[in-house]
Amino acid sequence: MTDLLGDLTRTHHCCQLRDTDIDKEVVLMGWVQHRRDHGGVIFIDLRDKEGITQIVFNPEHSKTVHEKAQEIRNEYVLGVKGKVIARPGDMLNPNMKTGAVEVMTDELYIFSKAKTPAFQIEDRVETSEVLRLQYRYLDLRRPQLKNNILARHKATMAIRNYLDNKGFVDIETPFLTKSTPEGARDYLVPSRVNQGEFYALPQSPQLFKQLLMISGFDKYYQIVKCFRDEDLRADRQPEFTQIDMELSFVDEQQIMDVAEGMIVAIFKKVLDIDLVTPFPRITYDEAMSRFGLDRPDLRFGLELCEVSDIVKDAGFKVFANVVKNGGLVKAVNAKGCATFTRKQIDELTDFTAVYKAKGLAWIKIKEDSWQSPIAKFFTDEEKEALRKRLDLEPGDIVFFVADQPKITNEALGQLRNELARRLELISDDTYEFTWVTRFPLLDYDETEKRYQALHHPFTAPLEEDIEKLDSDPLAIKSRAYDLVLNGIEIGGGSIRIHDTELQAKVLNCLGIDETEANEKFGFLLKALSSGAPPHGGIAFGLDRLMMLLCREDSIRNVIAFPKTQKATCLLTDAPSKASTAQLRELAIKVTKIEE
Known part of the structure; x- marks a missing residue:
C-alpha cells in the first residue's frame, strides 16, 4: 500500500474544502462521478463518502498531468494533489458545499480503472431493484443509499452512548442455540459433530437476556442479528437487527422512560429533531375500538365508530344478523368525500376483501337524502342515531364493515x-x-384448538388477572407494551414472569405440560428456581426504525446487503447448493419434495 500511494497522504475529504482553504496544497482521493472536457480543460467531480469536489486538469498548468487525465472515465479511483483555487464567478455552484472552490491538479494517480457501471451512480437512476441488488457495491455508492447507511451508523452510536451512560452492559448471546417455540419457523443449522442434531439461529435473545438478569447483570443491551424463516414483505428480512435490552427490579414505567430517552437521543443525532416526551399511551382495547389495529397511525383522524347497538334491529338483515351472532358493525366517516365514484368505491371494496371482509357497505350523505343501496332499510330514528354517532353532514361518505370482531377491526382499520x-x-x-x-x-x-401466547410464554399477566387463568383465560390482560411510530410497530416488550409457580400455570394453560416445558426451555425454568429478580425488557427493530427515519418504503434500503422477498442474495447467489462431501459430513441426504 505504501508503494502504491508513494508519498501521497490524503489531507481532506471531498466535502471539506471551502473558500477559506484557497491557496492550500491538498491531496484528495476518491471516485470519478463525472468527467467533462471543456475545450481542452478537463473537469472531474471527485467523490468519496463525504461528498464531491471539482478537480481541474489544465494543459497550461501541467501538460503531463492533463495528458494523463485524458484516459479518466467515470468510477475510476484517483488520487490528486494540487492547490485550492477560487472558481470563476460564473462557475460558482451554490448547490454544492464545495461549490466556491476547485483544485488545480499538480499530480494525478490512477489507482484503478473501472468498467462502465451497470447503472448511473446517482439518486435519479431508473433501474430495477434486481439489478441494484446484483451490483449492491455500486448501489451503495449512490448518495441516497450511502446516506442511509451513515444515518444507521449515527443511530447505533447514539444508542450505544445513551445506554452506556445509563449503566447498561453490552453482552453478546449465542447464535447457535436450541430451537424454542417463538411464533415463527427457525433457521436450523446441522451439527457435524453431533450428527442428526441441529442448532437453531435465534429469533431473539429472549431466554438468554432473562438468564442474564438471573445472573445479576441488572441492565443488559445488545444490537444483535436475529433470524426468522417467514414469508417476507417490504418491512421484513430473514435476518434483521434488534436493539435488545433487559432490566431488573423495574416496572413498565421505568422501562418506557429508558426507551423514550433512547428514541429521543436517536432522533436528535440522526435528524436533529427534539422529540417531546412522555409519548402518549392507549390501551390495546382503546386502540382496537378507535383504530381497528393495535398499531394505530395517529397522524390523521378518520377514527372508527361502533354502531352495532343502532343497527341490531335494522331492516338491513346483514347488519342485524352479524350483531345477533356476536359480531361487530363499525363505520368510518370519510368527511367531504361523497364525490367518490362507484369505481373508487369498488376499489375500496376489493381492498377490504383482502382482509376477509365479506363486503363494504356505504352511504353518501346528500343535502336532502341518503344515497346508498342500503339507505332504504333504516328507519328515521336509526338514521338520526347514525347521524349523531358518526357526525354525518352533507358531502360525507360513510363506510361500514359487519363481521366477527377480528375481521371487522382489521378490515376497517x-x-x-x-x-x-x-x-x-x-x-x-x-x-x-x-x-x-x-x-x-x-x-x-x-x-x-388451544390457547397461544400473544407475545411469548414468559410475559407476565396483570396481577389482578392471574386468578382468571383457570376460569377465563382470554380475559387476562398482560404487562406487555408496544411502541408505535406512524402506524408501524418499532418496538415491543413486557414485564416477565419471574415466579416459577406462575410460569408453570401459564405454560399449562398453553397446553405445554411439564415434560414438554422441560424439553423446550428447561434451562430457563431451572434458572428461575435459582432466585430470579423481577425483570422486564423491550426490543426495537432497528431496520424498521431506520426505514422511518430515512423516509424509505422498504427496509432493504437501510440494510447494506439485504435479501430479496424470496430470501435470496442476488449479489452472492445465496442460498446455494452444498457439495456432496459437505452433506456427507453432516449425514444429510437431500430429497426432492413432490408438489
Missing part, C-alpha cells in the same frame, strides 16, 4: 389507512408516537 393515503392526509414530516399497553395475554387458535 386497514381501510382507514388506505383512505388517509388516497386523501393525502398524511404528512411525511410528522412523527407520531404512542405506547399501546395491556394487550391480551392469550389468543385462541381455532385450527389447533
